[in-house]
Amino acid sequence: xxxxxxxxxxxxxxxEPGEKVLxxxxxxxxxxxxxxxxxxxxxxxVENDPDKLLGSVRNxxxxxxxDLEKGLVGLEDGFFxxxxxxxxxxxxxxxxxxxxxxxxxxxxxxxxxxNFGYWRHRQSILNGRMPVSESLPHQxxxxxxxxxxxxADFDALCEINGIAVRERLAFDEGKLVLEEPNFLAxxxxxxxxxxx
Amino acid sequence: MTKMIPPxxxxxxxxxxxxxxxxxxxxxxxTLDSYHLIYETYGTLNAERSNAVLVxxxxxxxxxxxxxxxxAPHNVGWWxxxxxxxxxxxxxxxxxxxxxxxxxxxxxxxxxQINPATGKLWGADFPFVTVEDWVESQARLADQLGIRRFAAxxxxxxxxxxxxxxxxxxxxxxxxxxxxxAAPKLTAQNIAFNEVARQAILTDPEFHGGHYYEHGVVxxxxxxxxxxxxxxxxxxxxxxxxxxxxxxxxxxxxYSYDVEFEIESYLRYQGDKFAGYFDANxxxxxxxxxxxxxxxxxxxxxxxxxxxxxxADFLVVSFxxxxxxxxARSREIVYAxxxxxxxVSYAEIDCPAGHDSFLLDETRYHKLLSAWFDRIEV
Numbered sequence: 001x002x003x004x005x006x007x008x009x010x011x012x013x014x015x016e017p018g019e020k021v022l023x024x025x026x027x028x029x030x031x032x033x034x035x036x037x038x039x040x041x042x043x044x045x046v047e048n049d050p051d052k053l054l055g056s057v058r059n060x061x062x063x064x065x066x067d068l069e070k071g072l073v074g075l076e077d078g079f080f081x082x083x084x085x086x087x088x089x090x091x092x093x094x095x096x097x098x099x100x101x102x103x104x105x106x107x108x109x110x111x112x113x114x115n116f117g118y119w120r121h122r123q124s125i126l127n128g129r130m131p132v133s134e135s136l137p138h139q140x141x142x143x144x145x146x147x148x149x150x151x152a153d154f155d156a157l158c159e160i161n162g163i164a165v166r167e168r169l170a171f172d173e174g175k176l177v178l179e180e181p182n183f184l185a186x187x188x189x190x191x192x193x194x195x196x
Numbered sequence: 197m198t199k200m201i202p203p204x205x206x207x208x209x210x211x212x213x214x215x216x217x218x219x220x221x222x223x224x225x226x227t228l229d230s231y232h233l234i235y236e237t238y239g240t241l242n243a244e245r246s247n248a249v250l251v252x253x254x255x256x257x258x259x260x261x262x263x264x265x266x267x268a269p270h271n272v273g274w275w276x277x278x279x280x281x282x283x284x285x286x287x288x289x290x291x292x293x294x295x296x297x298x299x300x301x302x303x304x305x306x307x308x309q310i311n312p313a314t315g316k317l318w319g320a321d322f323p324f325v326t327v328e329d330w331v332e333s334q335a336r337l338a339d340q341l342g343i344r345r346f347a348a349x350x351x352x353x354x355x356x357x358x359x360x361x362x363x364x365x366x367x368x369x370x371x372x373x374x375x376x377x378a379a380p381k382l383t384a385q386n387i388a389f390n391e392v393a394r395q396a397i398l399t400d401p402e403f404h405g406g407h408y409y410e411h412g413v414v415x416x417x418x419x420x421x422x423x424x425x426x427x428x429x430x431x432x433x434x435x436x437x438x439x440x441x442x443x444x445x446x447x448x449x450x451y452s453y454d455v456e457f458e459i460e461s462y463l464r465y466q467g468d469k470f471a472g473y474f475d476a477n478x479x480x481x482x483x484x485x486x487x488x489x490x491x492x493x494x495x496x497x498x499x500x501x502x503x504x505x506x507x508a509d510f511l512v513v514s515f516x517x518x519x520x521x522x523x524a525r526s527r528e529i530v531y532a533x534x535x536x537x538x539x540v541s542y543a544e545i546d547c548p549a550g551h552d553s554f555l556l557d558e559t560r561y562h563k564l565l566s567a568w569f570d571r572i573e574v
Contacts, residue, residue: 020537042537044534044540050543050545050546050560053543053564054560054563054564054567056541057511057541057543057564057567057568057571058567058570058571060571061541062534062539062540062541063541063542064530064534064540064541064542065542065543065544074527074528074530074531075531075534076531076535079534079535
């Protein structure tokens with residue numbers, strides 16, 4: 001996960017001190033640990049992998065075992081200031097369901113994902129092979145990813161679901177991309193809310 | 197001492213007795229003018245008295261959490277796989293205490309002990325006790341031992357309920373709480389199983405209204421049935437299928453009511469064994485304490501409101517095949533704590549053994565507990 005610290009930095013900038021934060025797919029709790037230290041958040045991670053969950057406990061991070069495909073049942077509406085999903089959305093089947101749930105329990109959602117429309121990925125496909133890159137490190141046969149989408153696809157999904165894109169930052173392997181992000185960016189980080 | 201003590205064991209232990217002369221007003225309306233508690237300790241209380249961990253026992257447990265007895269080397273504590281030097285609840289770091297609850301049958305004041313007021317065994321006259329009463333009596337024991345604040349209070353099943361109640365009754369006296377295979381209250385189905393168990397005892401002709409000691413008998417049949425029905429609920433369908441399936445003792449149907457299926461043999465054996473050492477009055481009292489436990493009741497059923505008093509850091513653990521106290525019940529506790537912005541972690545351990553899983557040394561489960569205990573600063 002350390003390879004993606006730039007997405008952590010963006011996320012951190014969007015979090016105010018003392019917020020209530022939920023991190024979906026928190027792994028060993030690295031991001032939450034960071035947010036606890038620099039933003040004094042009251043943070044909770046969600047993780048369904050027992051080994052990663054153990055890592056979070058060892059890191060002293062609150063972690064709750066839950067299957068995100070089943071939503072966030074049991075959590076109050078609007079309880080969290082921010083609900084984060086860092087580089088995990090592409091690994092979930094119930095894409096729309098989890099986005100809805102994130103914006104139900106949180107005031108804002110923060111989502112980052114690898115952009116399948118990145119030019120190197122396109123080039124790879126043109127050359128006849130599925131892309132493997134820093135942001136898509138797995139081979140097609142062992143990838144945990146189950147949804148393959150681009151920045152443009154995600155924008156369209158937000159549009160039809162009444163999700164407001166409040167901010168979006170795009171990166172090419174760590175460097176900020178200002179133009180043509182769907183072509184030039186490997187990862188995008190979104191700050192989302194519900195359209196009023 | 198010629199017997200080998202296995203590594204990581206607390207070794208030979210000796211129960212201790214604490215006397216209490218300040219009357220204890222009980223939730224059920226009764227009062228114990230004086231009483232005593234039997235307890236064991238493992239490890240050493242540090243100079244700051246900040247490393248004490250209380251282990252609360254479940255329905256049939258006792259103060260004998262770990263180690264063995266000099267005169268009974270095979271009597272190993274019920275959570276010996278958890279407590280000891282180098283074990284998840286490490287006695288090199290922590291001072292661990294196990295207490296036999298009030299109303300129990302392992303030496304603490306209870307139905308099978310002398311009522312100081314009459315000089316006779318309490319029997320059915322021992323007052324009803326609740327989880328809250330147990331916590332109160334445990335707090336007084338902590339006072340006697342000079343422990344102002346527990347580093348942690350932990351327990352499984354009914355023991356988990358006591359641990360939770362500690363966080364509510366004495367928030368300032370407990371730093372960490374582990375609630376394992378427990379629930380915030382019993383369901384109607386849970387109470388129903390308890391009621392079947394109680395009826396088995398109460399209708400045993402040798403129960404004698406709870407004064408069976410005077411008649412020199414014990415309601416063994418009732419207690420056996422109670423244990424049999426209880427035992428079914430502690431195992432999972434899968435683990436029973438795995439262990440016994442439809443195996444036949446004689447390899448064929450004998451068309452009789454003798455033991456045919458292995459599961460019958462197992463349940464009868466467990467029931468007989470239990471009836472040989474446990475006290476029927478304690479069983480009745482303890483199942484009622486389970487039924488009554490419901491911290492949200494006085495908050496109109498709002499568990500979030502009930503847990504608002506808690507300040508401890510929690511670990512909640514459930515087991516996938518536990519249908520007696522299912523993972524969903526543990527999640528209720530987790531979300532209520534979260535909604536109060538309390539520190540809480542929750543794990544759902546994949547273990548086939550049902551409710552009894554909490555007593556096993558399943559690898560992931562014990563790794564998790566190790567990691568959690570390791571982070572506790574004393």
